[in-house]
Amino acid sequence: MLRPTYPIKTARLLLRPFTAGDLSAFHAIHAHADVARYLSWRPGNRAESAEVLATKSGQTTLTEAGQTLSLAVELIEKRDLVGDLTLVWEAEEHGAGEIVAVFHPRHQGRGYAAEALTEILRLAFDEVGMNKIYGHCDHRNIASASLMEALGMRREPPRRDGELTYAMSAAEWKRS
Secondary structure, X not given: OEOOOOOEEOOOEEEEOOOHHHHHHHHHHHHOHHHHOOOOOOOOOHHHHHHXXXXXXXXXXXXXXXXXXXXXXXXXXXXXXXXXXEEEEEEOOOOEEEEEEEXXXXXXXXXXXXXXXXXXXXXXXXXXXXXXXXEEEEOOOHHHXXXXXXXXXXXXXXXXXXXXXXXXXXXXXXXX
16 A cells, blocks of 8 residues: 655656646657557547546545556756656556556756656555556667666567557665
8 A cells, every 4th residue: 555645756857747737848758750650549638638637636535446646757956847757556466567657858868758757656666565666668769768677677588569568666666
């Protein structure tokens, strides 16, 4: 079970629930062409982004399997929304979860995603007690694949749909 005290602070970031005031920045991140091509949903306009944001705004705890935690990633220094993190608690009996990170391209390459995902992995393994975390990315998304490898996640056998899958077990987390 996870009921974080917000904001969650890392060295340079605040991880917090989304609010309606995040709409412009949220839409700018998800509708950016370099981001949208890798998303499973296609944000066509602000109204569609507002619907997704409204759902994410309510995803602030993980009290049982099947739930999703969605967090805004904000720079402490500038108070800019730079990314979107998701942790899905897939199945209690297997203790499995999935992570998703979406960052605006102008904030990529600075280590923000690695910093935020390290905290999400800590929450998943140390607070919720998950046994295994997965991450997926399009085979063309070299940046995401490199990020998951840098976090210590290992590549799983390839899928037929061209999606790459990475995984980390709780034991691997403790060793890292």
